[in-house]
Amino acid sequence: xxTTRTLRRVSQWVVFLVFAFxxxxxxxKDNDVLPYAVNLFLRLDPLMAGAATLAGRxxxxxxxxxxxxxxxxVALGRFFCGWFCPLGAxxxxxxATVFRRRKARRKDAVPESWRKYKFLVLFFLAASxxxxxxxxxxxxxxxxxxxxxxxxxxxxxxxVLHGIFDGLYRAPGPIPAISEPVYGFLKSHFLAFEQPVFRxxxxxxxLFLGILVAERYQRRFWCRNLCPLGALLALVGRFxxxxxxxxxxxxxxxxxxxxxxxxxxxxxxxxxxxxxxCIECMDCQAICPEEVIHFSGKEGRxxxxxxxxxxxxxxxxxLGAVTVPFFRVEAYGKAPDPLLIRPPGALVEREFLARxxxxxxxxxxxxxxxxxxTWFEAGIEGMWSPILVSRIGYCxxxxxxxxxxxxxGAIRRLPLLEKRKTKLGLAHVDRSRCxxxxxxxDCIVCEEHCPTWSKAIVFREERTQTAxxxxxxxxxxxxxxxxxxxxxxCETKCPLTDRAAVLVTSRGETRSxxxxxx
Amino acid sequence: MEIVCSGAYHTRMITxxxxxxxxxxxxxxxxxxxxxxxxxxxxxxxxxxxGKTVDVGVxxxxxxxxxxxxxxxxxxxxxxxxxxxxxxxxxxNIGWDRTPEQAATTDPEFxxxxxxxxxxxxxxxxxxxxxxxxxxxRCYVSSGIKDAVERFARTNHAEDALRIYHVEDRKxxxxxxxxxxxxxxxxxYRDALEADKIVNLPIAKHHSLSxxxxxxxxxxxxxxxxxxxxxxxxxxxxxxxxxxxxxxLTVIDAGRVLIRNGPSGGNLADVKSFGKAFASRDVIAAxxxxxxxxxxxxxxxxxxxxxxxxxxxxxxxxAQIRLVEG
Numbered sequence: 119x120x121t122t123r124t125l126r127r128v129s130q131w132v133v134f135l136v137f138a139f140x141x142x143x144x145x146x147k148d149n150d151v152l153p154y155a156v157n158l159f160l161r162l163d164p165l166m167a168g169a170a171t172l173a174g175r176x177x178x179x180x181x182x183x184x185x186x187x188x189x190x191x192v193a194l195g196r197f198f199c200g201w202f203c204p205l206g207a208x209x210x211x212x213x214a215t216v217f218r219r220r221k222a223r224r225k226d227a228v229p230e231s232w233r234k235y236k237f238l239v240l241f242f243l244a245a246s247x248x249x250x251x252x253x254x255x256x257x258x259x260x261x262x263x264x265x266x267x268x269x270x271x272x273x274x275x276x277x278v279l280h281g282i283f284d285g286l287y288r289a290p291g292p293i294p295a296i297s298e299p300v301y302g303f304l305k306s307h308f309l310a311f312e313q314p315v316f317r318x319x320x321x322x323x324x325l326f327l328g329i330l331v332a333e334r335y336q337r338r339f340w341c342r343n344l345c346p347l348g349a350l351l352a353l354v355g356r357f358x359x360x361x362x363x364x365x366x367x368x369x370x371x372x373x374x375x376x377x378x379x380x381x382x383x384x385x386x387x388x389x390x391x392x393x394x395x396c397i398e399c400m401d402c403q404a405i406c407p408e409e410v411i412h413f414s415g416k417e418g419r420x421x422x423x424x425x426x427x428x429x430x431x432x433x434x435x436x437l438g439a440v441t442v443p444f445f446r447v448e449a450y451g452k453a454p455d456p457l458l459i460r461p462p463g464a465l466v467e468r469e470f471l472a473r474x475x476x477x478x479x480x481x482x483x484x485x486x487x488x489x490x491x492t493w494f495e496a497g498i499e500g501m502w503s504p505i506l507v508s509r510i511g512y513c514x515x516x517x518x519x520x521x522x523x524x525x526x527g528a529i530r531r532l533p534l535l536e537k538r539k540t541k542l543g544l545a546h547v548d549r550s551r552c553x554x555x556x557x558x559x560d561c562i563v564c565e566e567h568c569p570t571w572s573k574a575i576v577f578r579e580e581r582t583q584t585a586x587x588x589x590x591x592x593x594x595x596x597x598x599x600x601x602x603x604x605x606x607x608c609e610t611k612c613p614l615t616d617r618a619a620v621l622v623t624s625r626g627e628t629r630s631x632x633x634x635x636x
Numbered sequence: 637m638e639i640v641c642s643g644a645y646h647t648r649m650i651t652x653x654x655x656x657x658x659x660x661x662x663x664x665x666x667x668x669x670x671x672x673x674x675x676x677x678x679x680x681x682x683x684x685x686x687g688k689t690v691d692v693g694v695x696x697x698x699x700x701x702x703x704x705x706x707x708x709x710x711x712x713x714x715x716x717x718x719x720x721x722x723x724x725x726x727x728x729n730i731g732w733d734r735t736p737e738q739a740a741t742t743d744p745e746f747x748x749x750x751x752x753x754x755x756x757x758x759x760x761x762x763x764x765x766x767x768x769x770x771x772x773x774r775c776y777v778s779s780g781i782k783d784a785v786e787r788f789a790r791t792n793h794a795e796d797a798l799r800i801y802h803v804e805d806r807k808x809x810x811x812x813x814x815x816x817x818x819x820x821x822x823x824x825y826r827d828a829l830e831a832d833k834i835v836n837l838p839i840a841k842h843h844s845l846s847x848x849x850x851x852x853x854x855x856x857x858x859x860x861x862x863x864x865x866x867x868x869x870x871x872x873x874x875x876x877x878x879x880x881x882x883x884x885l886t887v888i889d890a891g892r893v894l895i896r897n898g899p900s901g902g903n904l905a906d907v908k909s910f911g912k913a914f915a916s917r918d919v920i921a922a923x924x925x926x927x928x929x930x931x932x933x934x935x936x937x938x939x940x941x942x943x944x945x946x947x948x949x950x951x952x953x954x955a956q957i958r959l960v961e962g
Contacts, residue, residue: 148777566844577844611769
């Protein structure tokens with residue numbers, strides 16, 4: 119009876135490989151339009167879809183696949199966690215390798231009762247979302263996984279591999295002749311075009327490490343105790359038609375299934391299954407010496423009760439709701455950070471934050487590495503949402519990729535012509551630092567890079583007094599605010615090495631004013 | 637092939653002793669045919685070997701590839717520049733995320749035609765690259781150069797010999813420049829430093845700082861580091877680069893010319909059809925002639941060309957230039 123377990127393992131591998139493939143292809147590959155839905159995984163996520171819909175007060179067409187997953191869960195139970203979830207697959211892989219020898223010893227390290235926390239987290243998040251504050255990104259496993267890979271794991275891996283191959287490239291003798299073909303293959307299929315860098319990368323990596331290390335104390339610690347997506351699927355799937363049952367006549371009560379269950383879904387009596395907790399991994403069926411365990415559509419024994427109290431549910435939901443006004447009176451709502459430049463096509467701030475999943479897809483695909491995770495520029499609730507940091511990278515004039523990958527439409531998919539007219543903010547010249555303005559030297563770099571036709575940065579040739587008192591002619595940059603789209607290339611390319619002398623702030627952004635630039 | 641020589645350039649200039657005005661330049665170029673007719677009798681190569689005179693081929697043709705071929709033929713053909721077994725670097729302008737029609741990047745057919753000539757002259761390998769200003773992937777695609785070069789290599793089964801690729805950080809080498817006017821050392825691209833021959837393929841266009849950009853400035857594409865800073869002393873920096881990495885042949889694409897809002901342009905209204913190509917072994921000579929013919933600008937009007945002429949890098953006066961038109 120090992121076939122179904124093998125099937126489940128194959129499914130996990132295949133899904134993870136698809137996940138990795140889509141991740142690696144969330145990138146410009148000589149094509150203005152990404153050829154397939156690289157954002158598929160977040161669109162399959164009923165938790166994120168529900169939260170964005172609730173908080174954003176809008177039906178989001180993009181997330182229809184999540185409805186399919188929800189309906190499948192009603193029919194099949196919590197299969198998603200065992201068969202499909204890429205984070206689950208990573209955790210299982212960690213169990214099978216790093217934490218292999220800990221299996222026996224770690225039993226009972228974490229109290230059984232902790233599993234209720236995932237429900238409490240879920241109710242907290244749901245209530246909060248109902249009142250427009252969307253926190254789901256903190257706990258959603260798909261969001262966590264993509265964000266971590268984008269901001270942290272992939273850039274770090276890229277750095278290390280590059281370091282190795284750069285070293286080999288400079289090595290003497292025949293070494294480069296061997297290493298370079300390998301490098302060429304990696305470069306075209308796996309490595310980043312240019313080394314990406316991200317703010318918050320270390321902390322995002324550490325949080326993920328925390329989830330992995332928790333496996334040391336309990337198998338699937340995250341999924342059992344904290345994952346609100348797991349909790350949602352448990353609630354939806356506990357009456358699923360496909361469930362574990364035992365032919366009691368043949369069962370010797372050896373308890374092997376119970377002790378080996380990765381979710382501790384088999385309780386007290388081995389014939390009793392908590393169908394909300396069971397992720398249908400099929401381990402118990404595979405290991406049962408008597409082969410009396412089956413998964414089928416027929417009714418098993420009465421399911422175990424969820425260990426949730428009404429008081430707990432109400433308290434967490436109330437807490438989620440009560441938190442909202444405290445965040446709504448944060449002052450950034452009235453005076454937002456002037457450097458909070460959102461991607462082109464971003465919705466107005468409130469709707470944007472309600473929908474943004476913080477998955478980092480837009481940052482991953484951003485061609486110039488300009489989209490970065492926020493720390494607190496948009497408040498605590500805005501953490502990890504995308505911000506264009508022009509000193510790191512700019513918004514490429516002919517690129518529309520971020521709008522193509524956003525899974526919830528927080529960044530609208532703009533046609534190129536509309537995108538070119540969408541203002542992210544406006545540039546201004548710091549006349550106390552700009553070289554021609556202070557009579558230091560010629561420059562023109564901002565003007566030559568300005569992508570609009572005609573140019574939003576124009577020169578006026580004017581006499582300027584140098585520091586030594588001589589009068590000289592300089593071409594000084596001026597900004598035409600009607601033409602400037604706030605792409606930030608001037609700020610990126612400004613040759614001053616520290617703070618640029620031409621800077622973009624959010625003033626005049628199209629999404630707030632509601633009008634397109636002329 | 638018709639050879640028209642314009643000795644008038646220098647005869648009038650020097651004997652006249654007057655400042656080199658744009659107007660005079662124009663007249664000189666216009667009245668070129670008669671004054672120096674005698675030298676049309678000499679084969680161009682013989683004169684060049686004399687060391688005093690440098691040929692600049694000026695070709696007119698309807699299509700970019702034809703222009704490139706003719707211009708190179710006018711200065712002796714690719715075999716005078718590229719020898720059998722050479723590793724050749726082709727340096728077109730791929731600097732911007734613009735289409736060929738927007739004339740901010742070298743015409744792809746022009747690039748392919750020159751690559752083809754290099755291969756025909758026996759080059760062992762021809763490498764095409766540029767360090768771009770916009771995202772490199774977008775520039776290579778939008779300019780049409782990546783596709784054109786790869787397609788040509790594929791259809792002619794020359795994928796190994798002719799390659800276009802992206803610049804990588806690790807291949808920049810900190811290089812000292814002896815007797816530098818401005819940059820004593822800079823990161824230069826290894827493939828350019830190691831090449832046997834460099835063929836410089838700029839597109840002629842307006843430039844907001846230097847007035848115009850031609851062959852001299854195009855070689856900025858082999859520079860690493862913070863290139864923005866070289867704009868502080870552009871003329872000197874360009875001389876330094878060319879002194880360290882001499883160019884064997886410069887072929888200037890002047891099929892479509894961006895006459896305003898360069899170097900990045902974008903607006904088709906700023907593009908004028910000109911239908912010419914210029915070729916010379918001396919990058920300064922090519923720039924001087926192109927500047928005059930296209931933009932009606934004399935060397936002193938373009939800071940970095942004037943500076944280069946003073947530097948001893950190549951021709952030091954218009955007198956040393958011989959026009960070969962066809």
